[in-house]
Amino acid sequence: MGRGLKITIGAVVSVCVLVLALAGGWYWVTHSVEQPAYTVVEAEGDIELRDYPAMVVAEAATAGDRQEGVRQGFRALAGYIFAKDREGERIAMTAPVIQQAAEGDRPWRIRFVMPSQYALDELPPPSGGGVALDRWPPRRLAAIRFSGRADDADFAEHEGRLRDWMAGRGLEPDGPALLAYYDDPWTPGFLRRNEVLLRIR
CATH class of the missing domain: 3.20.80.10 (Regulatory factor, effector binding domain)
Incomplete structure (x- = not known):
């Protein structure tokens, strides 16, 4: 039983090391790649209203x-x-x-x-x-952020939530939704950043 416990603890430690390595690699990649600057005008949970240059x-x-x-x-x-x-x-x-x-x-x-x-x-x-x-040109966008390996259903669900949020504030979208991926294909789903963006008319 003692040997089994040691194996179990060793496995847990190995998994923790792997998770930390993945998280560290993700942090390095996401912080070494330039992203567009923006100013947050309003935020509510996973939704933001942003001004982009x-x-x-x-x-x-x-x-x-x-x-x-x-x-x-x-x-x-x-x-x-x-x-x-x-x-x-x-x-x-x-x-x-x-x-x-x-x-x-x-x-x-x-x-x-x-x-x-x-x-x-x-x-x-x-x-x-x-x-x-x-x-x-400079523009104002509404954005909703989520993680995971996003598919069409995920984007449709979050776009619907974002449109409902905008409608509740009297904000009218201008043009189709933009779908944004921030990570490479090797980033684990729980660390991924995805967004739906809608331009404000």
């Missing part, structure tokens, strides 16, 4: 369902920032990766926010992969 984004319009669209768009955008499809220096990766439903035969737009050090005219022009650059 102007920012530059690289985007790719893709076909297929959301998962396939994300894969296509991520590949195209990674080719741009890592200088695989163009000349010049690499551009640092940022978070989040933003998804937006569109219309027509290319129903998804996938976006990377460019590092804040770049103005639109300072970025190298895309040379392939269907990538385009755009400057977003």
Whole structure:
């Protein structure tokens, strides 16, 4: 029985070490990647009203369902920032990766926010992969944050909650929801940060 207890304690210690290592790696990654700055205007639980400054984004319009669209768009955008499809220096990766439903035969737009050090005219022009650059003006967004390996049902549920919260305050959304992923595929679900964002009219 003593030997079994030692094995059990050893297993618990090993699991704790693994969890701490994963949490430490997650903290390092999330704190070493630039994220857009914003000011919180109002907060209630997991919902915030935020003011964002102007920012530059690289985007790719893709076909297929959301998962396939994300894969296509991520590949195209990674080719741009890592200088695989163009000349010049690499551009640092940022978070989040933003998804937006569109219309027509290319129903998804996938976006990377460019590092804040770049103005639109300072970025190298895309040379392939269907990538385009755009400057977003300052905007106010409502955001709801949640963890887990988010799927379509998760995003739909949280978008519904966010729209209800806005309606209760007389806030009207302007355009489709933005879906934001902040973490890489290897981050455990309970450590992940996902958001639904809606622009305020």
